[in-house]
Amino acid sequence: MKKTFYSNGKLLITGEYLVLDGAKALALPTKFGQNLIVEKSSNQEIKWTSYDADESVWFDEIISYSAIKKNPALEKESVKTTLITILHEAYLLNPKPIDSSEGYTVSTQLTFPRKWGLGTSSTLINNIAQWFEINAFELLKNSFGGSGYDIACAQNDFPIVYHLEQGKPIVDKVHFEPSFSKSLYFVYLNQKQSSKNAIASYKEKKNNLKTQKEAINQITETVLEAKNIDVFSKVLQNHEKQLSSILETKTVKEILFPDFNGTIKSLGAWGGDFVLAISEDDPKPYFISKGYETIIPYNEMIL
CATH class of the missing domain: 3.30.70.890 (GHMP kinase, C-terminal domain)
Incomplete structure (x- = not known):
């Protein structure tokens, strides 16, 4: 059975950097984003393929279940090692999707060029969190780091004011439709x-x-x-x-x-x-x- 997940991209209008220290930031979800499609497979592994907006493949790897479970000390940081770290932290939060399946074929598709920086990582983390049925903010904190405003944009279809209160994300829906x-x-x-x-x-x-x-x-x-x-x-x-x-x-x-x-x-x-x-x-x-x-x-x- 195929499962499909989608997350919005993001743009931060105010509060860059200082949002990390509790400042209130205006953030806007974009019409562009990324989807993730999951199908069951075999061999105790994930066959992962990532497509850019122009349909070109920018990442194509096989990731073993053992790597996800152990997250061994790996060589210098790469797309693959970063993905393994995210999947490992997702597994720690909920092992069921891995432990109860023989394997997966996964594909991701961006609707914006990857170089644009509209949230390739945040949309991925939010999609994986949906797949594993875990808290995306917690997954971000444990893997990639950051304030989390991008995760909030991934999850919401309206303008938000975002801030951290004692380290916890606070998301407020706001009206922002400038006449100009x-x-x-x-x-x-x-x-x-x-x-x-x-x-x-x-x-x-x-x-x-x-x-x-x-x-x-x-x-x-x-x-x-x-x-x-x-x-x-x-x-x-x-x-x-x-x-x-x-x-x-x-x-x-x-x-x-x-x-x-x-x-x-x-x-x-x-x-x-x-x-x-x-x-x-x-x-x-x-x-x-x-x-x-x-x-x-x-x-x-x-x-």
Whole structure:
């Protein structure tokens, strides 16, 4: 019997990095995501195949049950070793799917290009959690790490404000339908940013962030209440300044787009993946002239 699971991708509009320390973050699930199809097989193993959005195979391996159960000390980190770790932690939380079956054939299918960074890992973890009937936030914590906002987006079809309270995820459904959405665009920066590396860098630089966390909480609230594009743009510019100070790095606009007539806001890990461009004029010619050809209007990206 075939089982199919699906999870949404994500974009973090406010609260990047500081969400790890309890700041309230506005996160939006995307129209793009990933599915996982499970069929019973044999040989005490999982035949795993992963497809990119263009139907090309980007991962194709056989994983033995013994590797999942033991998770032996493996060589340097790879896609396979990361997957084994996730499956091992899922097994520890609920061994039944492995212990009660002879084997599986599993396939995953992204509906966005893997390089985009919309949640290849988080959608996978949430799908595996559904398959094993376990808590996805716990599986994330035990395997990949991170705040968990991406898991919350994977599970919900509406905008959320997400924060950690004594380490526990708090997910609040919010109303966010900006009247100026036609002036919002998501631009891919032509490089994928490692969440793990970005988080490690942030942890090295952070100090006492109580004041900054309160500022980000206020910014998140103001973003939700913004009735016009001027207020929305101004508050996100302030957000960029706050994070620029904490991370001790220039904003993406200062580095890449200093002559852009509008606002640019980093999303998630700074230095890669997508940015939010706010412009009342069509910004596509500008970004294409700079070599950035993936420009997605808000209403084509967000659920």
